[in-house]
Amino acid sequence: MTDLAIRTDGLTKRFRAQTAVDGIDLAVPSGSVFGFLGPNGSGKTTTIRMLLGLVGATAGSAQVLGTDMPRGLDRVLPRVGALVEGPAFAPFLSGAANLARFDAADRHAAPATRRARVAAALDRVGLSHAARKKAGAYSLGMKQRLGLANALLMPRDLLVLDEPTNGLDPQGTREVRSLIRSFAADGTTVFVSSHLLAEVEQLCTHVGVMSAGRLVAQGTLDDLRRSGRSSIEVLTPDPDRAGAVLAGLGLVPDDAGADPTPGADRPAEHAAGGDDAIVTAPLGDDPPAPEALVAALVADGVRVRGFEVRRTSLEQRFVELTGEGFDVVA
Known part of the structure; x- marks a missing residue:
């Protein structure tokens, strides 16, 4: 079996009488760009929050990078970069200062290399020119890129991106897509949650389709198309x-x-x-x-x-x- 960056078995989340995620069995191959596809409200973000240990599962199990979650949270999270539900930054601080602040909260990050790593992350997402600009003056596209820079402050084996092009204009969307492709080219597994068809078709090698909390299909893009009627x-x-x-x-x-x-x-x-x-x-x-x-x-x-x-x-x-x-x- 192909090595899996993410695997779930019967993963379920209920909020009182509502079942937000209903027994899903995800299989995300290592090195893939996996599109987690479905309309808003289908359970994508809740699934991501369970994978990252932000909420507990009602039933089932999840493994991320070969480690049981949330039991292995301390070992897994330093290897995972995430952008979930949009970036949130202190508007009165510059882009560089915001990144330095987040990096300082990471006990695995070395203070001696912080300035260099912040500069490298900003350069990677094309924000070096705005490093000293207050985040409150950033456009939505710049904030999205700053969120990606935050996910890249340390070397990552897995990137989890929830609606990474949400609200962006066409140019900003192209820039973020290009960044995601470059992450994958470096060998990072990228898990992209989206409700946008173009997003998934242009970026992803594999896809999982959610509907009303259930995983109704998954596989490569070609496999999913071939399973339909031609x-x-x-x-x-x-x-x-x-x-x-x-x-x-x-x-x-x-x-x-x-x-x-x-x-x-x-x-x-x-x-x-x-x-x-x-x-x-x-x-x-x-x-x-x-x-x-x-x-x-x-x-x-x-x-x-x-x-x-x-x-x-x-x-x-x-x-x-x-x-x-x-x-x-x-």
């Missing part, structure tokens, strides 16, 4: 013949001969109508190559005017799993 669409004036050819190849059409829908997400010349129709067929586990399908259609006299493989997107798979919508706007 299909082909053929635009042709010969729908009956096309349907017969596809059926002969083991791809049974959904509705051969359906009229193209004007304004659908297809090239304009394909959706124009006329005598053309769209034949749709689901792809199985081991379908023929797209070029082989087109060649078979043409060889049988089918006039192919459009051909598309429609693969399940992460958003579609999320809706299939949870029945919920998704905030896709950063």
Whole structure:
């Protein structure tokens, strides 16, 4: 089994009659960028708080970096950097002074190297120019980056980031994404909690999907997409013949001969109508190559005017799993 940076077994948290996290079994591979995905209120932050020992679990167990939590809190936390529920800094202190203050509270941090480490962390997140500026005058994006700098004051094996691009403009979002990629390139496992589809698709190698406190899916991004429904669409004036050819190849059409829908997400010349129709067929586990399908259609006299493989997107798979919508706007 792949080494796991985070593992939970039946992890559960109840608040009186409400079950916020319901028996989840997380498996976060070491060295991955793991997207912890789900709408607001799905139990992501509560899970993170249990993993970091900030709240106790009602049932189940959790291991972080191979150590039982919260029993091994003193051994694990020095190896973990975290940004949870947004950064909070003293507004009257400079960015550098805020970091020095947090570092001084860490009994594992050496005072003799504090100034150098603060400077290096600020440089890593692109805030050297604002080191002496009061944190109260920082933009939201600068505060997010200062929070990341705080997580990097000491060498970390695991970074836990809760909504790291929350409230950022597009430029700030790109900067934070670039930073996270650089952390992963250095060998750090990054656990990113987010409700933003673009966040996860652009950053992560693995994903877990939460819904109403339950972990409804996890694995690599490709595995999650492949577990959904993919299909082909053929635009042709010969729908009956096309349907017969596809059926002969083991791809049974959904509705051969359906009229193209004007304004659908297809090239304009394909959706124009006329005598053309769209034949749709689901792809199985081991379908023929797209070029082989087109060649078979043409060889049988089918006039192919459009051909598309429609693969399940992460958003579609999320809706299939949870029945919920998704905030896709950063």
